Amino acid sequence: MKMVIDIGKRAVGPGHPVYVIAEIGSNHDSDMEKAKELIRACRYVGADAVKFQSFTAEGLLNQLMPDKNGRWVPHPAFPVIERLTMPVEWHRALMDFSLATGITFLSAPFDSQRARLLNDIGVEAFKIASGDLTNEPLLRQVAAYKKPVIISTGAAYLYEVKRAVDVMAQEHNDDLALLHCASLYPPSYEDVNIRAMSTMKEEFGCPVGFSDHTPGSTVPVAAVALGASIIEKHITLDRKAPGPDHAYAMEVEEFKGMVTEIRNLEKALGDGVKRPVPAEEGERVGARRSIYARVDIGKGEIISEDKLKIVRHAYGLEPREFPNVIGRSAAANIARNMPLKKEDICA
Secondary structure, X not given: OOOOEEEOOEEEOOOOOOEEEEEEEOOOOOOHHHHHHHHHHHHHHOOOEEEEEEOOHHHHOOOEEEOOOOOEEEOOOHHHXXXXXXXXXXXXHHHHHHHHHOXXXXXXXXXXXXXXXXXXXXXXXXXXXXXXXXXXXXXXXXXXXXXXXXXXXXXOOHHHHHHHHHHHHHOOOOOEEEEEEOOOOOOOHHHOOOHHHHHHHHHHOOOEEEXXXXXXXXXXXXXXXXXXXXXXXXXXXXXXXXOOOOOOOEEHHHHHHHHHHHHHHHHHHOOOOOOOOHHHHHHHHHOOEEEEEOOOEOOOOEOOHXXXXXXXXXXXXXXXXXXXXXXXXXXXXXXXXXXXXXXXEOO
Protein backbone atom coordinates (compact mmCIF):
# COMPACT_ATOMS: atom_id res chain seq x y z
CA MET A 1 0.00 0.00 0.00
CA LYS A 2 1.00 3.63 -0.47
CA MET A 3 1.97 5.74 2.51
CA VAL A 4 0.56 8.85 0.78
CA ILE A 5 -2.62 8.90 -1.30
CA ASP A 6 -4.27 11.69 -3.28
CA ILE A 7 -7.90 12.67 -2.77
CA GLY A 8 -8.49 15.03 -5.64
CA LYS A 9 -5.62 17.51 -5.52
CA ARG A 10 -5.02 16.90 -1.82
CA ALA A 11 -2.15 14.67 -0.67
CA VAL A 12 -3.08 12.65 2.42
CA GLY A 13 -0.50 10.90 4.57
CA PRO A 14 2.55 11.54 6.74
CA GLY A 15 4.19 14.88 6.02
CA HIS A 16 0.95 16.47 4.82
CA PRO A 17 -1.76 18.38 6.70
CA VAL A 18 -4.35 16.25 8.46
CA TYR A 19 -7.35 15.56 6.24
CA VAL A 20 -10.42 16.55 8.26
CA ILE A 21 -13.73 14.94 7.30
CA ALA A 22 -16.87 16.51 8.73
CA GLU A 23 -19.39 13.67 8.94
CA ILE A 24 -22.89 15.00 8.27
CA GLY A 25 -24.25 11.47 8.08
CA SER A 26 -28.01 11.61 8.50
CA ASN A 27 -27.98 14.92 10.39
CA HIS A 28 -29.59 16.58 7.37
CA ASP A 29 -32.86 15.12 8.75
CA SER A 30 -34.17 14.63 5.19
CA ASP A 31 -34.11 18.40 4.63
CA MET A 32 -32.14 19.54 1.57
CA GLU A 33 -31.75 23.08 2.87
CA LYS A 34 -30.40 21.78 6.16
CA ALA A 35 -27.96 19.60 4.21
CA LYS A 36 -26.72 22.68 2.36
CA GLU A 37 -26.49 24.67 5.58
CA LEU A 38 -24.36 21.90 7.05
CA ILE A 39 -22.10 21.92 3.98
CA ARG A 40 -21.58 25.65 4.37
CA ALA A 41 -20.85 25.08 8.07
CA CYS A 42 -18.27 22.40 7.22
CA ARG A 43 -16.49 24.85 4.93
CA TYR A 44 -16.64 27.49 7.67
CA VAL A 45 -15.05 25.23 10.30
CA GLY A 46 -12.12 24.42 8.02
CA ALA A 47 -12.88 20.81 7.15
CA ASP A 48 -11.41 19.35 3.98
CA ALA A 49 -14.43 17.22 3.13
CA VAL A 50 -18.06 16.69 4.02
CA LYS A 51 -19.37 13.16 4.24
CA PHE A 52 -22.88 11.84 3.91
CA GLN A 53 -24.24 8.29 4.10
CA SER A 54 -25.73 6.69 1.02
CA PHE A 55 -28.13 3.97 2.07
CA THR A 56 -31.63 2.66 1.59
CA ALA A 57 -33.60 0.82 4.23
CA GLU A 58 -33.90 -2.18 1.94
CA GLY A 59 -30.18 -2.21 1.17
CA LEU A 60 -29.14 -1.85 4.81
CA LEU A 61 -31.56 -3.69 7.07
CA ASN A 62 -33.64 -6.81 7.04
CA GLN A 63 -37.25 -5.87 7.72
CA LEU A 64 -37.49 -8.45 10.52
CA MET A 65 -35.25 -9.10 13.51
CA PRO A 66 -35.50 -11.42 16.52
CA ASP A 67 -36.83 -9.95 19.75
CA LYS A 68 -35.62 -10.98 23.21
CA ASN A 69 -37.82 -14.08 23.01
CA GLY A 70 -36.41 -15.13 19.64
CA ARG A 71 -39.55 -14.18 17.70
CA TRP A 72 -39.01 -12.40 14.37
CA VAL A 73 -40.71 -9.02 14.55
CA PRO A 74 -40.60 -5.83 12.43
CA HIS A 75 -37.22 -4.10 12.74
CA PRO A 76 -37.81 -0.91 14.78
CA ALA A 77 -35.06 1.00 12.96
CA PHE A 78 -36.45 0.26 9.49
CA PRO A 79 -38.88 3.22 9.31
CA VAL A 80 -36.20 5.54 10.74
CA ILE A 81 -33.74 4.52 8.03
CA GLU A 82 -36.47 4.91 5.41
CA ARG A 83 -37.08 8.46 6.59
CA LEU A 84 -33.39 9.39 6.57
CA THR A 85 -32.57 7.85 3.19
CA MET A 86 -30.84 10.38 0.95
CA PRO A 87 -32.70 10.48 -2.37
CA VAL A 88 -30.80 9.56 -5.53
CA GLU A 89 -31.15 13.04 -6.98
CA TRP A 90 -29.65 14.64 -3.88
CA HIS A 91 -26.27 13.09 -4.53
CA ARG A 92 -25.25 15.06 -7.59
CA ALA A 93 -26.97 18.19 -6.31
CA LEU A 94 -25.09 18.07 -3.01
CA MET A 95 -21.79 17.22 -4.66
CA ASP A 96 -22.17 20.20 -7.00
CA PHE A 97 -23.13 22.41 -4.08
CA SER A 98 -20.11 21.20 -2.08
CA LEU A 99 -17.74 21.91 -4.95
CA ALA A 100 -19.23 25.37 -5.41
CA THR A 101 -18.82 25.95 -1.68
CA GLY A 102 -15.16 24.93 -1.87
CA ILE A 103 -15.19 21.59 -0.07
CA THR A 104 -14.92 17.96 -1.18
CA PHE A 105 -18.03 15.79 -1.22
CA LEU A 106 -17.78 12.25 0.12
CA SER A 107 -20.41 9.68 1.00
CA ALA A 108 -20.29 6.14 2.36
CA PRO A 109 -22.17 3.64 0.19
CA PHE A 110 -24.02 0.91 2.06
CA ASP A 111 -24.97 -1.22 -0.94
CA SER A 112 -23.91 -1.96 -4.49
CA GLN A 113 -26.42 0.41 -6.13
CA ARG A 114 -25.34 3.36 -4.00
CA ALA A 115 -21.67 2.58 -4.69
CA ARG A 116 -22.40 2.65 -8.42
CA LEU A 117 -24.31 5.91 -8.03
CA LEU A 118 -21.39 7.58 -6.24
CA ASN A 119 -18.94 6.39 -8.86
CA ASP A 120 -21.21 7.63 -11.65
CA ILE A 121 -21.39 11.14 -10.22
CA GLY A 122 -17.60 11.24 -9.91
CA VAL A 123 -16.77 11.22 -6.20
CA GLU A 124 -13.05 11.67 -5.56
CA ALA A 125 -12.85 8.86 -3.00
CA PHE A 126 -14.95 6.24 -1.25
CA LYS A 127 -15.53 5.82 2.47
CA ILE A 128 -16.47 2.39 3.80
CA ALA A 129 -18.19 2.22 7.19
CA SER A 130 -16.93 -0.09 9.92
CA GLY A 131 -19.93 -2.39 9.55
CA ASP A 132 -18.93 -3.15 5.96
CA LEU A 133 -15.32 -4.05 6.70
CA THR A 134 -16.24 -7.70 6.07
CA ASN A 135 -18.65 -7.01 3.19
CA GLU A 136 -16.21 -8.28 0.59
CA PRO A 137 -18.50 -7.94 -2.44
CA LEU A 138 -18.90 -4.22 -1.66
CA LEU A 139 -15.17 -3.84 -0.95
CA ARG A 140 -14.30 -5.48 -4.27
CA GLN A 141 -16.75 -3.33 -6.17
CA VAL A 142 -15.47 -0.10 -4.67
CA ALA A 143 -11.81 -1.11 -5.00
CA ALA A 144 -12.37 -1.90 -8.68
CA TYR A 145 -13.35 1.73 -9.34
CA LYS A 146 -9.64 2.54 -8.81
CA LYS A 147 -10.31 5.51 -6.57
CA PRO A 148 -8.94 6.09 -3.06
CA VAL A 149 -10.79 4.12 -0.40
CA ILE A 150 -10.97 5.05 3.29
CA ILE A 151 -12.06 2.13 5.47
CA SER A 152 -13.20 2.45 9.08
CA THR A 153 -12.27 -0.50 11.26
CA GLY A 154 -14.48 -0.27 14.34
CA ALA A 155 -15.16 -3.52 16.26
CA ALA A 156 -12.57 -5.36 14.16
CA TYR A 157 -9.66 -7.64 14.94
CA LEU A 158 -6.40 -6.99 13.12
CA TYR A 159 -6.80 -10.16 11.04
CA GLU A 160 -10.15 -8.83 9.74
CA VAL A 161 -8.51 -5.56 8.76
CA LYS A 162 -5.79 -7.55 7.01
CA ARG A 163 -8.42 -9.43 5.04
CA ALA A 164 -9.96 -6.15 3.84
CA VAL A 165 -6.51 -4.86 2.86
CA ASP A 166 -5.89 -8.09 0.96
CA VAL A 167 -9.16 -7.62 -0.93
CA MET A 168 -7.99 -4.15 -1.98
CA ALA A 169 -4.66 -5.58 -3.12
CA GLN A 170 -6.39 -8.35 -5.09
CA GLU A 171 -8.27 -5.64 -6.99
CA HIS A 172 -4.94 -3.85 -7.64
CA ASN A 173 -5.96 -0.79 -5.66
CA ASP A 174 -3.27 0.50 -3.30
CA ASP A 175 -4.89 3.89 -2.63
CA LEU A 176 -6.07 2.91 0.83
CA ALA A 177 -6.38 4.62 4.20
CA LEU A 178 -7.52 2.95 7.42
CA LEU A 179 -9.36 4.65 10.27
CA HIS A 180 -9.32 3.22 13.76
CA CYS A 181 -12.69 3.58 15.45
CA ALA A 182 -14.60 2.48 18.51
CA SER A 183 -18.04 1.54 17.20
CA LEU A 184 -19.89 2.89 20.22
CA TYR A 185 -22.01 6.03 20.32
CA PRO A 186 -20.36 7.45 22.30
CA PRO A 187 -17.55 5.22 23.59
CA SER A 188 -15.86 5.66 26.94
CA TYR A 189 -12.29 6.90 26.87
CA GLU A 190 -11.20 3.47 28.08
CA ASP A 191 -12.71 1.94 24.94
CA VAL A 192 -10.92 4.21 22.47
CA ASN A 193 -7.43 2.63 22.34
CA ILE A 194 -5.88 5.23 20.03
CA ARG A 195 -2.60 3.30 19.86
CA ALA A 196 -4.30 0.64 17.72
CA MET A 197 -4.18 3.23 14.95
CA SER A 198 -0.38 3.24 15.15
CA THR A 199 -0.39 -0.56 15.03
CA MET A 200 -2.27 -0.47 11.71
CA LYS A 201 0.13 2.09 10.28
CA GLU A 202 3.09 -0.14 11.09
CA GLU A 203 1.33 -3.30 9.89
CA PHE A 204 -0.06 -2.07 6.59
CA GLY A 205 2.14 0.87 5.51
CA CYS A 206 -0.72 3.15 4.54
CA PRO A 207 -2.16 6.41 5.88
CA VAL A 208 -4.13 5.93 9.08
CA GLY A 209 -6.53 8.09 11.02
CA PHE A 210 -9.27 8.13 13.56
CA SER A 211 -13.06 8.16 13.21
CA ASP A 212 -14.23 9.63 16.48
CA HIS A 213 -17.48 9.42 18.43
CA THR A 214 -16.24 10.68 21.80
CA PRO A 215 -17.32 14.04 23.26
CA GLY A 216 -15.03 16.97 22.63
CA SER A 217 -11.70 17.17 20.83
CA THR A 218 -9.33 15.38 23.24
CA VAL A 219 -9.24 12.10 21.34
CA PRO A 220 -8.92 13.43 17.77
CA VAL A 221 -6.20 15.87 18.79
CA ALA A 222 -4.36 13.07 20.61
CA ALA A 223 -4.72 10.88 17.51
CA VAL A 224 -3.04 13.59 15.43
CA ALA A 225 -0.17 13.68 17.94
CA LEU A 226 0.19 9.91 17.45
CA GLY A 227 0.33 10.20 13.65
CA ALA A 228 -3.24 10.38 12.34
CA SER A 229 -3.40 11.62 8.77
CA ILE A 230 -7.21 11.70 8.72
CA ILE A 231 -9.72 12.75 11.35
CA GLU A 232 -13.43 12.06 10.88
CA LYS A 233 -15.97 13.56 13.28
CA HIS A 234 -19.75 14.03 13.17
CA ILE A 235 -21.09 17.56 12.90
CA THR A 236 -24.56 18.92 13.69
CA LEU A 237 -26.33 22.25 13.86
CA ASP A 238 -27.93 21.21 17.16
CA ARG A 239 -26.80 18.32 19.35
CA LYS A 240 -30.21 18.26 21.05
CA ALA A 241 -32.07 17.66 17.80
CA PRO A 242 -33.90 14.32 17.46
CA GLY A 243 -32.21 11.72 15.32
CA PRO A 244 -29.67 8.90 15.59
CA ASP A 245 -26.48 10.90 14.97
CA HIS A 246 -27.02 14.30 16.61
CA ALA A 247 -26.34 13.44 20.25
CA TYR A 248 -22.67 12.50 19.83
CA ALA A 249 -21.87 15.03 17.07
CA MET A 250 -19.99 18.30 17.49
CA GLU A 251 -21.81 21.58 17.03
CA VAL A 252 -20.36 24.01 14.52
CA GLU A 253 -18.27 26.26 16.78
CA GLU A 254 -16.95 23.23 18.68
CA PHE A 255 -15.90 21.64 15.42
CA LYS A 256 -14.18 24.84 14.36
CA GLY A 257 -12.28 24.85 17.65
CA MET A 258 -11.18 21.25 17.08
CA VAL A 259 -9.85 22.06 13.62
CA THR A 260 -7.96 25.03 15.04
CA GLU A 261 -6.42 22.77 17.70
CA ILE A 262 -5.40 20.26 15.04
CA ARG A 263 -3.79 22.92 12.86
CA ASN A 264 -1.95 24.40 15.85
CA LEU A 265 -0.75 20.94 16.84
CA GLU A 266 0.52 20.27 13.32
CA LYS A 267 2.68 23.37 13.58
CA ALA A 268 3.88 22.35 17.04
CA LEU A 269 4.80 18.79 15.96
CA GLY A 270 7.44 20.08 13.55
CA ASP A 271 9.80 17.84 11.60
CA GLY A 272 11.46 16.03 14.50
CA VAL A 273 14.97 17.39 13.83
CA LYS A 274 16.58 18.46 17.11
CA ARG A 275 17.95 21.94 16.46
CA PRO A 276 17.27 25.48 17.61
CA VAL A 277 14.63 27.31 15.60
CA PRO A 278 15.66 30.74 14.29
CA ALA A 279 13.63 32.49 17.00
CA GLU A 280 15.71 30.70 19.67
CA GLU A 281 19.06 32.02 18.47
CA GLY A 282 18.94 34.91 20.93
CA GLU A 283 18.41 32.46 23.81
CA ARG A 284 21.65 30.70 22.88
CA VAL A 285 23.37 33.86 24.11
CA GLY A 286 20.85 35.29 26.57
CA ALA A 287 20.12 32.17 28.64
CA ARG A 288 23.52 30.49 28.50
CA ARG A 289 26.65 31.32 30.49
CA SER A 290 30.26 32.23 29.84
CA ILE A 291 33.43 32.59 31.85
CA TYR A 292 33.87 36.14 33.18
CA ALA A 293 36.58 37.89 35.19
CA ARG A 294 35.50 38.30 38.82
CA VAL A 295 38.34 40.81 39.37
CA ASP A 296 40.79 42.74 37.20
CA ILE A 297 43.40 40.37 35.78
CA GLY A 298 46.67 41.83 34.54
CA LYS A 299 48.60 40.73 31.48
CA GLY A 300 50.88 37.79 32.37
CA GLU A 301 49.01 37.10 35.61
CA ILE A 302 48.22 33.46 36.41
CA ILE A 303 44.48 32.88 36.25
CA SER A 304 43.11 31.15 39.34
CA GLU A 305 39.62 29.87 40.04
CA ASP A 306 38.83 32.65 42.51
CA LYS A 307 39.39 35.24 39.80
CA LEU A 308 36.64 33.85 37.59
CA LYS A 309 32.86 33.35 37.56
CA ILE A 310 30.45 31.57 35.28
CA VAL A 311 27.41 33.77 34.63
CA ARG A 312 25.07 34.94 31.91
CA HIS A 313 25.26 35.95 29.12
CA ALA A 314 27.24 33.80 26.69
CA TYR A 315 29.60 36.40 25.21
CA GLY A 316 32.84 34.58 25.96
CA LEU A 317 34.35 31.14 26.50
CA GLU A 318 31.86 28.36 27.25
CA PRO A 319 31.78 26.90 30.80
CA ARG A 320 33.29 23.65 29.52
CA GLU A 321 36.56 25.59 28.98
CA PHE A 322 36.80 26.47 32.70
CA PRO A 323 39.29 23.68 33.61
CA ASN A 324 41.48 24.65 30.64
CA VAL A 325 41.69 28.28 31.75
CA ILE A 326 42.76 27.67 35.35
CA GLY A 327 46.54 27.92 35.77
CA ARG A 328 47.10 29.67 32.45
CA SER A 329 48.45 33.20 32.17
CA ALA A 330 46.56 36.16 30.77
CA ALA A 331 47.67 37.25 27.29
CA ALA A 332 46.24 40.72 27.87
CA ASN A 333 44.66 42.81 30.58
CA ILE A 334 41.18 41.49 31.40
CA ALA A 335 38.89 43.95 33.16
CA ARG A 336 36.57 42.91 35.93
CA ASN A 337 33.11 41.75 34.71
CA MET A 338 34.37 41.22 31.16
CA PRO A 339 34.02 37.87 29.38
CA LEU A 340 37.13 35.84 28.71
CA LYS A 341 37.90 35.25 25.06
CA LYS A 342 40.23 32.70 23.52
CA GLU A 343 42.72 35.41 22.63
CA ASP A 344 42.87 36.55 26.28
CA ILE A 345 44.59 33.29 27.31
CA CYS A 346 48.21 32.39 26.57
CA ALA A 347 48.58 29.20 24.56
